[in-house]
Amino acid sequence: MKYKHKYSLTPIAIAALVAFPTAALADGPYVGVSGGVVLPEDSSNAGEFDADVPATPDFGAIPAGTEVGWETQFDTGFAISGQAGYAFENGFRLEAEVAYSEYDVDTHTGLTVGGANIDGADVAILTRGAADPANPTVGAVIADGQGKVTNFGLFGNVFYDINTGSAFKPYVGGGIGYQWVDVDYMPSGVAVGADEDGTFAYQLMAGASFEVSDNFEIFGQYTWRDSTEEAEIPLTLVPATLGVESSQSIISAGVRVGFGG
Template sequence: MNDLSDNSGGLAADTIHRISRKLKALLPRKACAGHLPLTDRPQKHEEKMTMKNKLGLIAAGAAAMALFPAAASAKEGPYIGLSGGLVLPGDSNNSGAFDATVPATDDFGAIPADTPLGWNTEFDNGYAINGQIGYAFDNGFRVELEGSYTRYDVDRHSGLTVGGANIDGVDVAVLTRGAPAATNPTVGAVIADGRGRVSNFGLFGNVFYDINTGSSFKPYVGAGIGYQWADIQFRPSGVDVADDNDGGFAYQLMAGASFALSDNAEIFGQYTWRDRTDTAEVPLNLLPATLGVETGQSIISAGVRVKFGR
């Protein structure tokens, strides 16, 4: 009986000891001095990486804001601008009439007063210089006063008609009434040597609307009316045919886009179609006649605006 009791007591003690060891294995180990528990390390590492990401995003955002200023709303206030560019003038179908009768000669009959005449003039590309003073509203609209100068040279003249008949192949004496016929070049040969130029001075009142894209880039459209003076010089083959000026009402249509460099400065590119409501009427020096010259032109320009708004 004593042997049985001793064996039972030993088995119980051994069982309790093994259960105790298993329970200790299941419990978390204590942190060593100066070290975090193993289960805490991933969480702290993730927090550290998240903070780095946030700092990186903030730095990138600050850099982007510095490079591309936001355009949440239009800035109200006055501005000035300066631009220049390329002028693409349209051909001019010049038309007019004789103001007085041209007397007859041995070679040619008289040309009665009011007889129509005309010819076509082709121009070379030219240049434009423009200055603007305006005011921008915070709703996207702008009003502007613009001064403009454009100039382009004559390329050639052709197709001269008198009374509806083309006289390019006729001796130029039909117009000059000078040397006898058959001793001079033809009308077509003389006017084909296109010399001369057209200079336009314009003053316009413009209205624009800037389309807010929420960024530094803003397209816009506009229109303007004003007054334009045309200074016309036609000197084919060195012959002083016309050299005078005339003013008239004009209009223009514009479309372009601007890009903000800062809160107070922007660059812009613009296309403009400009024309007068009538032709520029100039007297001819060679003949007793008045000629109407068309001055329609396309202008492709680029420039800068400086704002003074709050």
Template sequence: MTMKNKLGLIAAGAAAMALFPAAASAKEGPYIGLSGGLVLPGDSNNSGAFDATVPATDDFGAIPADTPLGWNTEFDNGYAINGQIGYAFDNGFRVELEGSYTRYDVDRHSGLTVGGANIDGVDVAVLTRGAPAATNPTVGAVIADGRGRVSNFGLFGNVFYDINTGSSFKPYVGAGIGYQWADIQFRPSGVDVADDNDGGFAYQLMAGASFALSDNAEIFGQYTWRDRTDTAEVPLNLLPATLGVETGQSIISAGVRVKFGR
């Protein structure tokens, strides 16, 4: 999601709050929730640098330390499981602690660059430091086999505003901040490129709607944009390098809330 779209979501929420300044006489009190859904991960423009010099061989020159490298990773759609504990106020606001787990697989990698030069068409021996041969695959052919996955676990503090419509149907908007751990495994063509995890601060923007089934239960559907404030820094196993992996996600979920208010 672009910054323009994110700002648009926030502006839409603010406009809705202005149009409905008086929240419904919502039932005040604690609640718990459970939801799950579809994860639509954004592509990752991975970027990093070599931590140490790769020595020269008879066939290939040395790769000095601090040489930049990077490639693009496309992901398959995945799934999300979320749990919430919150408190609803009678003025329409809710505060919430949320735990979330998302997972999605790698579709393909492409566009490997070293020092700014694309080496997709070069013999893979340039990376393995083996002997070049006509039977060897190219770098691009090896990394296009998208084995691997990314798993994220996050804890977020959220604030929501439920908009009064005078009915059982309530649109809402919200935002949250928290911390997210990313566990990243890249194994194109079975090659152990990366398998590590890293944590960092994260944020999310939400918009959705709920429908009351009774005084104490409601179902809801929600769109969430979630991203970290930095990239997940992962040391590589194939090369002496560290790679920054992007973990932005769109999440479409549905669930149920049970209230315990008076």
């Protein structure tokens, strides 16, 4: 005699199978927090002298308006941010974000004055001291890249969550806002420039989230963030103003908690 084996699912098991692939952060308000690493782009610092630098017995005068600039490389840094937003049933999300990032200076290279590279010149050309064979070169002084850059921004973001019919949900987004850039350049311990400037900024995001429950999800995200213009930083070593770039790639992970139904 053959027996037919009958299998049945309990109501709890059926509910779990149905809920898991379609779990989603409930429509409505949410808050989130994230953190990660910053991969800053090199900054092509560029500016000009604001006033004449008088001649000395060893060096000629530098007229106001003379261009000055150099390249700065940065170390990997860190970023943290907090978000508050609203998720709509159609997949769109609106979000306000507070963002902070910080990274150290690695090195400075290629200092030019009036288009001429002066890395090999006596550093006294900038300090206006006496030339001396014992003095270090400009390049040697700026190569020791002490200092850091911090960024604090407020952004309004728009996201679109792609419905995959599962707990995994890719998304894309963009945002605009305002960012304060605080620059502290101190190569070899010499105070070159330390100030803050605010500029409009924008960011583009792509990531994916995983819904653990109706009101809780984890996510990973890539962000490209940049300012619409350079931060204008007055220098302290010489009478000049320098434009500093603050382009950043940010790789982060975080959590979101919803307060919808």
